[in-house]
Amino acid sequence: MKKLVVFFFLLLSGSLMAQQKFALAIHGGAGTITRDRMTAEQEKEYKDKLEESLNAGYAVLEKGGSALDAVGAAIHVMEESPLFNAAKGAVFTHEGRNEMDASIMNGKDLNAGAVAGVRHIKSPIDAARAVMEKSDHVMLAGDGAEEFAETIGLEMVDTSYFYTDRRWKSLQNALKKEKVELDHDEKSTEKKSSSIYSVPEDYKFGTVGCVALDAEGNLAAGTSTGGMTNKRWKRIGDSPVIGAGTYANNATCAVSATGHGEYFIRSVVAYDISALMEYKGLSLRQAGDEVVMKKLVERGGDGGVISIDSEGNIHMPFNTKGMYRGYKKSTGEMKIAIYSED
Secondary structure, three states: OHHHHHHHHHHHHHHHHHHOOOEEEEEEEEEOOOHHHOOHHHHHHHHHHHHHHHHHHHHHHHOOOOHHHHHHHHHHHHHOOOOOOOHHHOOOOOOOOOOEEEEEEEOOOOEEEEEEEEOOEOOHHHHHHHHHHHOOOOEEEHHHHHHHHHHOOOOEOOHHHHOOHHHHHHHHHHHHHOEOEOOOOOOOOOOOOOOOOEOOOOOEOOOEEEEEEOOOOOEEEEEEEOOOEOOOOOOOOOOOOEOOOEEEOOOOEEEEEEEOHHHHHHHOHHHHHHHHHHHHOOOHHHHHHHHHHHHHHHHOOOEEEEEEEOOOOEEOOEOOOEEEEEEEEOOOOEEEEEEOOO
């Protein structure tokens, strides 16, 4: 009799799990990404890695794991790939260093963690989560963040781990042109600017991110980046800034952004989408389009976001020519795309 009760309990639990919605979405950067600049081999390479990232996060959710764990698993895949501007594929600063940022947020309790300007932490997204769960703080930076990471036993690596010829060549090209480049730019032109250095009109943003909804109904978001090629003076973008590049709230949505960070910080993009849903009653799609396709465009900001709400709806608006992106749902629906026309 006892075995029979256990059997029916497991059967019921499995049935309830099957009925629960869960899903995730990822991005690998937005910008001037067009078919004429991508070979068939390069396109396949990116799509294969995006699929690997999606599957890694989905596997966590499928087993009943948390949205936070799914976000970490998906971002790990992209952090460990030289294709994306995060961790292993991070771009170089003006001084020839790799300085990385990351953040993560739990929609269940609004807890969050972030690191900025780190140089030896193998997985910045892991460090961000550690700040959230193992410290009393939200953001740690530079040497302090690395000291904290070492103290709690996170994997540290020599700076040579982050070196790639591709990113080094991008820095040399940027140095020759005396400008800042947002990721792997190849054919850029100068943009008029009154600042001490300018940002080219034709660029790409290589930040990576993930948003997820788990079977318990909890949302989470995470973002990781190497920042701008040729950036100076310890510049920090929106990726580690909660509310700008990352935000999650079970009552509304989870958002991860990629774009020209200064504009995303000024516009508090990730939180603004959530706030429009909470205070104006907009849908995920309406809020995302209002912020990314209208407000950002009016202010001159380029980029996009991935977002998911508590019902598992996903929206991935971007105002650039392309964005590496994808999603996978418990319904079996899956999509991987690169170009604006996809």
